Structure formats: C-alpha cells, structure tokens
Amino acid sequence: MSDTAEKPKDIMFAQALNMAMNKAMADDPKVILLGEDIADKEGGGVFKVTAGLSGTYGTDRVRSTPISEQAIVGAAVGAALVGYKPVAEIMLMNFITVAMDQIVNHAAKLRFMSGGQTSVPLTIRTTTGAGTGLGGQHSDMLEAWLAHVPGLKVVAASNPQDAYGLLYSSIMDDNPVIFIENTPGYFVKGPAPAADHTVPLGKASIPREGTDITLIGYGSAISRCHAAADKLAEDGISCEIVDLRTIAPFDEETVLKSVAKTKAAVVVHEAVRSFGTGAEISSRIHEELFSELRAPVGRVGSGYAPVPFSPAIEKAWMFSQDDIEREVHKILG
Amino acid sequence: MSDTAEKPKDIMFAQALNMAMNKAMADDPKVILLGEDIADKEGGGVFKVTAGLSGTYGTDRVRSTPISEQAIVGAAVGAALVGYKPVAEIMLMNFITVAMDQIVNHAAKLRFMSGGQTSVPLTIRTTTGAGTGLGGQHSDMLEAWLAHVPGLKVVAASNPQDAYGLLYSSIMDDNPVIFIENTPGYFVKGPAPAADHTVPLGKASIPREGTDITLIGYGSAISRCHAAADKLAEDGISCEIVDLRTIAPFDEETVLKSVAKTKAAVVVHEAVRSFGTGAEISSRIHEELFSELRAPVGRVGSGYAPVPFSPAIEKAWMFSQDDIEREVHKILG
Amino acid sequence: MASTDMVDKDVLVDIFTRADLIMQSDIKFRQMIGAGQLQIVYYPVRGQEVVSSAMMAAVNQDDYLVTIYRGLHDQLAKGIPSKELWAEFAGKMTGTCKGKGGPMHITHPATGVMVTTGIVGSGIPIANGLGLASQLEKDGKVTVCCFGDGATNIGAFHEGLNMAQIWKLPVIFLCQNNLYGEHTHMRDTTGSASIKQRGEGLGMRSVQVNGNDASAMYTAAKEAVDHARAGNGPTLIEAMTFRFHGHLLGDTSHYIPKEEMEQAKKDDPMPILRQQLLDLQISEADVAAIEAKNAAIIEEAAQFALDSDYPPGDEYRIDVLDVEIAA
Amino acid sequence: MASTDMVDKDVLVDIFTRADLIMQSDIKFRQMIGAGQLQIVYYPVRGQEVVSSAMMAAVNQDDYLVTIYRGLHDQLAKGIPSKELWAEFAGKMTGTCKGKGGPMHITHPATGVMVTTGIVGSGIPIANGLGLASQLEKDGKVTVCCFGDGATNIGAFHEGLNMAQIWKLPVIFLCQNNLYGEHTHMRDTTGSASIKQRGEGLGMRSVQVNGNDASAMYTAAKEAVDHARAGNGPTLIEAMTFRFHGHLLGDTSHYIPKEEMEQAKKDDPMPILRQQLLDLQISEADVAAIEAKNAAIIEEAAQFALDSDYPPGDEYRIDVLDVEIAA
Ligand SMILES: Cc1ncc(C[n+]2csc(CCOP(=O)(O)OP(=O)(O)O)c2C)c(N)n1
Ligand SMILES: Cc1ncc(C[n+]2csc(CCOP(=O)(O)OP(=O)(O)O)c2C)c(N)n1
Ligand SMILES: [Mg+2]
C-alpha cells in the first residue's frame, strides 16, 4: 500500500467500488441503487462511482433522485423491508445530518423493534475527507456517531481490493451498513481484485506485521500508517498495522491479539480526536490488556475545530504521518 | 442527593428549569423560547417545563411552533446570529436526528467559518432517558454525537440546583449549548436554588469525596453513583463522585485530580456503553495517569441494543446501580 | 368536500365490523389502563375509527400499511390479530414483536403492517420504499401510509410526497386530519388552508373528504387504490376527523374549546354508522352479533396478553443484528 | 409570468453596475483558476447576474442576505467589498473570514451577508431566524434568502416556508431557477409544474418572474420587499434563469442539450441589459466607464488576494468557541 506507483493491473479505488456494485447487481436482481445524479444521464455520479450501471441495469434499478436525503434513505429502508438490497448514496457524509432519523431511528432499529420479523439489508455509501479544499461542511468524518448506534455496521476500506470485497459484503449483508469512502482517496490506485475476491465484515486485516507497536486505523489512516511505519523502520522501530475495515462492531480479537504481542498501540483516524472512535478502541485495549502494556495507548486524530478552508490551517488541523511518528516515539520512550 | 425524601424547600427538577428560564427572560429581553406546545395555550410544554412563561413574557417571546425541528433550530440559529439568545426546545432527544444539520453544520460551525464575525449563542433543551416505557424511538442518549462536534458545548445536570445554574449559564453563554434533560428525572426533587445561584459551564463538581475510587458521571448517572457509593461504603469502600455537569468540553482538571488521588475510576452513563462518552473520559485518564492507576478505568453504560419496550428487557439492557458496584469490585479486586 | 352516495351494504357492514372492533378495543384499553391492569403510554383512537376502517376495507390484506404511534385503529382495521397486538401492547413475549417494540412500534408483516413509527412524518419516506418495491416487483400491491395533520409540517412529508409523485409510486397518503397536533391547533401551525392544498402544491392528486362518513371515505379510498393499482401514482387523502380523548391518555384536552369537542361528539361517526346499517334493514340483532363477536375477540385478546409471560431480560441481545450479540 | 414596464433609468444603471461587476468577477475567477493562480472549487454564476443584482437593488445594505455555495453574484450584488471577498476565496488571512470559511461560507455582516451555506436548503430555516429577530426588534429589515430549484425538494424548504408564512416573517425566498440541480433537470425531480406552485401550496404569496429581465425582476423584488416591510409577510419569488458554465468549474454541462444551452446563451441577460441602457440614451462611454471601474475593482481585489498572507496554522484553535482552544 505504501508503494503508490502504478502497476499494470492497478485500478482506482472508485473503480473498485463500481466493480463491486456491478457484481452485486449482476448476482442479485434485488440490488438497486438510489442517489443524486447517479444514473448515466446525470453523469454516473458526481465522482462517477456509479458510471455505466444505469446503462447495464436500467434506470429502474439505478435511480437518480431529487435532493431529498430523507426520502432517499427512507425509500431504501422501505424497499429493504420487503426483500430488496438497496444501496443508497448520500453524496457527502455531512449530508447524513439531514437523514439521521431514517438511519438511526429506523434503519438501525426496525429489526429489533419488530422482534426480528423484518430486517433492513440496506447499504448507505457516502464519501468524505479533508484535504479537498471544500471547507467546513463537506469533509467531516462522522463515523463515531454511527458506531455508537446499535444495529448499524460501519465499514471503511483502505485500498481498492478491500473496497471491492467490503462493498460487496456490505450489500449482501442482512444488516444496515454505512460504507464510508474517502473523497481524495477515490483516485488512489492499488492492485485490482479478482472477480471473486471477498472480504468478510467484522474482520480486521494485518497488512504489515511488526513487533514493537501496533498502529490501528481504517480508511484514510492506513496509508499514513504505512508511511509512518516505513519512516519508523529507519529508526529501528517495527510497527504492526491493523486495518479495522469494519469500524463497528470492530474485530476486538485481532486488535487485542496484536497488541498483546507488541504491548503498545496507537489508534489513528482522520476524524476529530476528541470523542472519536479511537477512544473506544483505546478503552477496550486498556480494559483487556492493562497490565501488559508498556505505556498507555496513544491516539492520533484531527484537531478540535471544524474543517478549515485555507490549506495552511487545514494542514495544521488535520491528523498526519508526523503525528503518528511523534505519538509512537512518545510511547516507546 | 441520595436522600430523595422531600424537604420543605425541595423543588422538582422541571421546576428548576422553569425558574432558570424565567430569570434569564427577566434579565435579558433577547432571550426567547421556541418549541412545540411550549406556550400556555398549548399547556406550557408537554412536560410543563415552560409553563407560565408565555403568560409573563408574551407569545412573541415564547412561541409554540409547528412540528418542524429543522425550522425550529434554524430559526434559533438565525436569531442568535443577530444578538438574540434563543432557547429551542426539541421535545425528545431522538428528534434531534431530524435537526442534526442545523445543529452540526450550522450552529456549531458558523462562528468558525465566519472567522469569528458571527456567533451562535443558542441553547437547545432536549429531554430523554429510558425507564419510561416509551420504547426504541423516545429514550436514546445521544450526547456522544454532540460531544464529538467541535464548537458545541454539551451540558447535563443531575439535580435541581445544578439544573437552575447550568441552564442559566447555558442561555447566557456565547456558544451553542446542548442542554440534556432526563425525562423520568423531571419529577425528582432536591433542594431549591437561591435566585442568584450560578454554576459555570466547564466545571465539574465533587458531590461526594472519597479515597478508594472515583465514580465519574453526569445527569441520570449521578443518583445511581450515590446509591452505589452508599452501598459500597458498607463494604468499606470509599467512593469519590465527580459530576461532570458539562460533558463537552469536559473538566479534565477536576477528573484527573480526583483520579490521581484515588488511583482508580469508573465512568458511568446511561448511554450505550460502546463508543459512548465514557470511552473518551477513560482514554484521557489512561493517557495522563497510566502509571498511577491500580487497574484500568472501568466503564458502565447500557447494552448494545435499541431501548427495549418491555420492562424486563429494558431493565436488563439498562445501566444500573448493580453494574456500578460490580465494576468497582472488579477494579478494586 | 364532494358528497357521495352511500356504498354497498356489504361494504358498510365490513367497515362497521372493523370500526366497532376498534372502538371497543380503545374503550377496553382505556379501562384496563385506568384500572392499573396495564401500565403504558396510550394514544386513544376513539373518533377516528371510520377513517381507517373505510380505508382498509378498500385494500387487501397483503397490501402494505405504514402507520404511527396513534395506529391502533389502522392496525386493527388492517386485520392484525388482536391477541398478538394486545400482547405486544402489554410487552409480552407472545406479542407481535416479542415485547421489544411496544405500542408505538407494532409490526406484523403477515397482515401487511410493515412499520409503526413514533417519529412524526418518518413513515412517509419508508412507505415510498414499499411502493417502489411493488412497482419494481409488479406485484400490484398498494401501500397505505397514515399520519396526522401535524405531520404535514415536517420535512419528510414534503420529500416523501414529491418522490412518490415523480416516480408514480403506488402509495396512498392518508392524512387523518383531527385538527390538532398534540395540543396545538392546525390553524396555528399550517400556512395553507388545507392539507389537500399542500398535496396540490406538490403536483399530487389530492382529495379532501369527511373521513367520518363511511361511504365518502370508502369511495375516496377506493378511487385512490384503483388509481395506484392502475399505475397512475399516489394520492393524498385528507380525511377530516377528530379525536375524543386527547393526544395521549391523561391529556384533558384543555386546549380544545368546549363547544368544539361537544360538536365533534355529536358528530361521532360510530353511532351514525351503526344507524346507517339499521337504516339499510340490517337487524339490530345482526349488528349486536357483530358487536358481541368483537367483544369476545377483545376479551380473549386482553386475557391472552395478561396471561402471557414477559420476555427474558437477555432478549435484548437478540434481533439487534442478524446474529446474537455476546453478553 | 406577467410582463412589466421598464423600471427607472437610475435603477437600471444600478442593476447593471452590480451585474457587470459580477460578470467580470466570474470571468476573472475562471481565468485565474484556469491559469492555476487559484486552486479552488468554483461554482460559476455567469448567466444569473441580473437576478441577484435586481433583487439587491431593491433592498438596503443593512438588510440581511442568506445564500449558498453558488453565491458570488448574491454577495457582490449585496455590496460585499471585493478585496475581502477575493482574499477569502483565496484562503487568505485578509479574507472576510480569515480564510477559515472559504468560497462556500462567505460571511460579512457589515454588508448584511450573514450566512453562506454549502448544505442545500439549509439557509432557509436560518433566514427565518433573521426575519424573526427583525420582527421582534421592529427594525424594519428584510431578509433575502437565495437558493436553487433543486433545493425546493428538500425538507428544510418546506418547514422553513411554512414557518415564515404562519409567523408572517419579513423574508423573501428567492429561488433562482436555473432548471438544473447539479446534473439533473428539474423535470426529473419536481412533481409540481413550477416552484411557484409549491409556494402556493404552502399558502405563501408566490410569483414567477423572468429573472433575467432586469425590470421584471426588480419589480417583483420591490413588491416583495414592500410587502415584507409592511408586515404582510414573506414572498416566494421563482426567478427563471440559467447557468452557462455548469455546476462547478470543470463540469462540461454534458447533461444539457446543445440547443437548450444555445438558446440560453442567446438570451444572455447581460448584453440585453447593456443594450437597454444604451436604448435609454445612456452613452456607450458612460457604460464603458462603469465597466472600467468594475474591472479596476476586480484587478485590485485579485491582486490583494494574491499578495495577502495565508493564516498561520494554529488559527484553527481560534473561533471554535468564544475562547481559544489549548494546543
Ligand atoms: C419529529 C418529531 N417531533 C415531535 C414529536 C412529538 N410528537 C408526537 S405526536 C405529535 C403530534 C402529531 O400530530 P399529528 O401529526 O396531527 O397526529 P395526531 O397525534 O393528531 O394523530 C408530536 C409533536 C415526534 N414524535 N416526532
Ligand atoms: C443536503 C445536500 N444534499 C446534496 C448536496 C450536493 N449538492 C450541492 S449543490 C447541489 C445542486 C443544487 O441545485 P440547485 O438547488 O438547483 O442550485 P444550483 O446549484 O443550481 O444553483 C447538490 C445536489 C448538498 N450540498 N447538500
Ligand atoms: Mg392531528
């Protein structure tokens, strides 16, 4: 992953998502897509992630919608209740703020409140991430909110292969899944998945093994973890990287096993550090491995502020490779 | 607080809130109230918290609104931008899900995004809490979401005196404040505040001193912490209680000082434990006091499920005094 | 509101049978709660029986229903079994939702009761999804989506009706206009003169009808159902009605002028409908037999609810996800 | 759309002066971005100059404005100083918002520019709050709230218009209908025949006007402003217009039929308005002088933006709360 040079078979992250939806739609006629501008007439999505799908599967199954996020998610919930597997696109993650009721009070709860009579196998795809110069209302990482909601799964991929496997699994999963993409990451390339490549939900991966400390992250954090690990290796520090892939419920077993081995950890995410997902992961590690740890688990995240527009402030505010290295050095003394 | 017997001057929590708004409206003509059914013609609020205020200050300043939470919060944001101090009531906390955009993308960010040219001194009052038999969509504790949003203050009181002081401070504060009330707690009595009683935002209190372990909580957790502390005292365990009062940004100084003394802590809240506010508080304690702790910080919260309707399941799911005692015993060995 | 000829005798009997079950159930619930036999928050439906009975008489059991906290009349009219319904209200394991949902979240797919929501307006976007599924599936089903006058002030109403309209979804939006949202009169919250006007503003086929008149309500319902089944899209029905016992049990309706309440009770749809049956030469004995049968159903259901067990505490770990959550 | 007599010469000159500043600013932004001098996401406003210029000519500088990401024309028409505006677009410390807001979040209370939002529809409820403050304060101000056709599909539009209507707030809802929301034509997203129809459905005074016709637009704006200032409440103005350069810079408008774009460009409001001035015996020299003055303002502003410093990194800790956040 740290090697970003393009290889013959490399594909872009956005393309992997497109392939996953294509496969899901081919495999199961109950898979439908809903979202703003997602059909080809409207350009196949503002980031072209759904390009070509309405051509192949028709605009009955790939529907461009009005700017009505509550109606989009609600329609997906309703169709999911009676056997469809809708994939609703909420263009940017900040826009889930107008659809939280449908996501939290309905998608997440209808299975439970119906005593298991119904289920809501929908997937909500949404993208976000700073570094794009879009400012305060288009870049927030809000996964901590969703992770706190029982009944929702929250997923983020860090490379095209995982994106393919995880999105396919999300669509086929019988629970509501929030699938978080990274806007600047759409154009990052990586090895292409085999058509039958799968990644189960709820299982973290270990893309890099190491012995001195475990770096735990997901999505946009993973490339920075790799870069930091490369750099730290020069100082003789061996980092293991755990890519959560499913943020909630997360794979405690893999995390705890790794940290039990390295006896030190840093949790890394782009979201605001304060009250972020890193707090839960850190707490779980302390609760389970307190006496084995060499030092308290570190956390890296972005600063306590809305995402700033101006590049210089945005950079100072945002989590970085430097922050990871600094945190590792602090922990390992 | 653990003594709930009524004393001559005891008042109900709901009454303290009413008094605080009354004082704020008397002190400052810029204080206005907005919310569903809040004027006297409509009963002074479904829980009567605003009863009498429209009579005193008129329906221009105390406005019953349509069922339009986005419009309610939006109107409060707009009026706040030009010098008003609106108090918007979102009847139950689950309904903030339809107004999250106004709260998060606007109220919390406009000061920053305007480079400090404007500010949003609004207060959003909302109530919630399980144990009322209202089921999955009327009892959620969602403070962790709001705590994760830079620019918002999040407040919860545990007794009528604090409720009075904190609500007054929230209304007068120049930042947007989410003031979280507890539905079953409305009818709990406690000593009445003096008219000039104030409680600053951002300062925790220590309603009970102790030496063996610190129980940290807020709102509905505090009465359970007191009850557990009473019980644990019988086993010779001395608990100190920290009532955060302001959940975010929270008073790290008081928390860390207490735990530095007791060398053990449990964070308690009614919200779902997983990815709750307790995770942040626990993480901060570990980060700052790791080597001084006798054991990892414990956490008590509710289970990983929507709030169940049936009393038996609701009880099993919900955080409890027993859970606190069990956690303390686990930590102190 | 156009006046309508009276509908067929059989249909009226059908509507009455449903409406009487609702009325008696509502009375029984209020009695049992008053007597402390049930401890629940209850949203009375007395006064609105005919609206939903006439509506549901116009659809099939496998058509879908989405309703709200004040949904007892809709659920019963749709044919939900009383025993499981009562048990759910009582929080028992034998309830439709194993006691996990409760009165505000009744679900029973076997009778088409797909969602009951406690969030004002939120059923509307979900109803569209059911309608979308039917449209894609070409299964000929319609979805009935019930909500109140107050709900038409919230964003989801607007988004949902518009989406249904542009996609011609087979959904009937049944606004049961009882003039009050909690304690606030519609005139203080609604800029338009009617809810129908809002539907028209969204380009939707919209009708206003006296929902308490069984024939008028049934005719409006049937037309909307036929329209939807023919693939012509949604209808907004504004059914004028009234609620006699406040927003929830215990609410004294202090905000309703005395004369308004008196007039509404004079126009009580239930005795009117009963009299219509008698006028159509249905014998008092036949009507009484319907009532007796309903009473027996309710007695059995209430007893079943009381006799059933509460779910075990750790049920909360089941049905959160598709797999059980570890303790 | 009613046709209107031409408004006073002075007013037309005023409108042209604002509109030309907008047009030239838009051209300059696109040039500088194309040349790599600015690296920003830019929402072009070419084609919509007259709508906001005529609207803002009808209000005072201390009246309030709430607008959207595509807001450059509104902000300039409202009188925001070009230097600070350009500096903010460039993310500089000298910008209106010290570079923290950027193009999508321009604020400048001194000229009444209170909020610019990037969330579709969300300015509407906030505009009500400004209107509510004016109503309480009795300060006689009006609030202009700008948004697009696509925004009328979102819940906040519905809730906001209704609240303004029932409270008779002094707010003018200016829907700039350019027929497209991002890449989707209005006909595919909107169940009603017009946006005006939606306003009427909500009981609001609603007008549709050719926004590209300065006189018609000014007249509609003036009437709405007078109506609001007189305490008679809000107006929805649906101003028909078009955007010539896609949703954001780089968008090729592939989804717009060639003929539609050609026709729109033939109807370009700017040359039409310019010709109207000449027809009114304003000399070519006088018009050219206005244009030259605008060009100079823009040159100076662009240079100021380029020359200004970026904010220091730790500015992010300031203006989050009223007190500085610790590092
Ligand atoms: C989003 C939201 N806001 C507020 C409430 C609280 N609430 C419950 S019922 C109700 C009144 C609804 O009135 P109406 O739609 O007319 O239905 P009715 O109760 O009259 O049948 C309100 C405000 C809620 N449940 N959801
Ligand atoms: C709630 C929300 N959903 C989606 C978007 C993405 N988005 C930005 S602009 C836009 C189109 C808006 O169209 P319209 O209201 O017609 O305004 P125009 O851009 O044409 O001026 C969309 C969908 C958004 N910013 N906010
Ligand atoms: Mg009602």
Ligand SMILES: [Mg+2]
């Ligand atoms: Mg548009």
